Amino acid sequence: MxxxxxxxxxxxxxxxxxxxxxxxxxxxxxxxxxxxxxxxxxxxxxxxxxxxxxxxxxxxxxxxxxxxxxxxxxxxxxxxxxxxxxxxxxxxxxxxxxxxxxxxxxxxxxxxxxxxxxxxxxxxxxxxxxxxxxxxxxxxxxxxxxxxxxxxxxxxxxxxxxxxxxxxxxxxxxxNDRAYVPTERVGAIYGTVITAKEYGIADATVTLTTWAQDEFAATKTDTHGNYAFNDVPQGYYILTASKPQFLTDSDSVIVKADEETTADIMLGMNYNL
CATH class of the missing domain: 2.60.120.260 (Galactose-binding domain-like)
Structure with a gap:
């Protein structure tokens, strides 16, 4: 969660x-x-x-x-x-x-x-x-x-x-500050896809989609289950993790400008396979 x-x-x-x-x-x-x-x-x-x-x-x-x-x-x-x-x-x-x-x-x-x-x-x-x-x-x-x-x-x-x-x-x-120029600001999302026993899940697919369900980016976890999304515009997103033999899980995440958001996702085993 x-x-x-x-x-x-x-x-x-x-x-x-x-x-x-x-x-x-x-x-x-x-x-x-x-x-x-x-x-x-x-x-x-x-x-x-x-x-x-x-x-x-x-x-x-x-x-x-x-x-x-x-x-x-x-x-x-x-x-x-x-x-x-x-x-x-x-x-x-x-x-x-x-x-x-x-x-x-x-x-x-x-x-x-x-x-x-x-x-x-x-x-x-x-x-x-x-x-x-x-x-x-x-x-x-x-x-x-x-x-x-x-x-x-x-x-x-x-x-x-x-x-x-x-x-x-x-x-x-x-x-009244004529020299000031506001810029487009971005943040980042880091986290780990883990099992119920908090072991990292390698090679899991992590997808980041916008609130309108448009895919923004996708990546794979490393050998320790870690993933990262950089240069993400501030706003609301849906983060989804999946891998065969596991139940897919999704949750919402808020990206704040100039900050790193940590979001770990826990996947349960799919015993119906």
Whole structure:
């Protein structure tokens, strides 16, 4: 049996302060040069109307993402997803999005904060890209002309409006750190296929499939029953081990970015053979 617990990511705020200068005023320490990062799970919108739906996917952060329904076309622009964000440091911000679309068409999702707008470029694979000016980007350079959002300290409303059919949005990052670039993150799964007496089973087949039952990878155990899957995108998977004369066993496993997950699988003897 595989035991793995990972809480579903929610909206969270991270502030990193780089001390450029220090000033003490009435007992308070003032820090200058603060970089701010506001992360949003796309499916955790405060308001979500038709035009967007929440779907499940093993390669999505937290296992869920926001999607424009297939076949809806651009007529679904009446839909909206709204998020409330809180900014501590006034300044110019850029927005990063982790998104995908089967067509790879640009300007597929419109983004608005206050009166400023931009568009999310979409590719045919999950990737991080900045929110750009409409019509200003192409597939070869999806971060060429990012929109600079001037945000004051306090509460703001971020709105998404749908465009291209079947477009998917997983995550958003609002930051004033222009040098920061989020990257696609992966993890690894290691473990041993064992008998009830905890002996390693050599030459067993171990298969890793996505939550949608699509095979991601397969391998064989070594002479000690050990197996490994490297460079696995974070998400939810099904791990299956099998070998003739043993009963096949499957269980779910959660892969966390930048971490190694240990998952041992126990196979019982098949006495019906």
């Amino acid at each position: 595989i035991i793995s617990e990972v809480p579903k990511p929610k909206l969270y705020l991270a502030i990193v302060c780089i001390i450029i200068g220090l000033t003490v005023v009435a007992g308070y320490l003032l820090l200058c040069g603060c970089s701010e990062y506001v992360w949003l799970e796309a499916e955790d919108a405060d308001t979500l109307t038709p035009g967007f739906v929440i779907e499940k996917g093993p390669l999505a952060s937290g296992g869920e993402y926001l999607q424009i329904p297939k076949g809806s076309g651009r007529s679904s622009r009446t839909g909206v997803a709204e998020y409330t964000i809180h900014i501590i440091t006034s300044g110019n911000y850029v927005i990063w999005s982790r998104a995908i679309a089967p067509t790879g068409d640009g300007n597929a999702i419109e983004v608005q904060i206050d009166d400023a707008t931009g568009a999310i470029y979409l590719s045919n694979t999950w990737q991080w890209t900045t929110v750009n000016h409409k019509g200003s980007t192409d597939e070869s350079n999806p971060t060429s002309k990012p929109v600079s959002f001037r945000l004051s300290a306090g509460k703001h409303t971020l709105k998404l409006k749908p465009g291209e059919s079947a477009a998917k949005l997983d995550k958003l990052l609002i930051t």
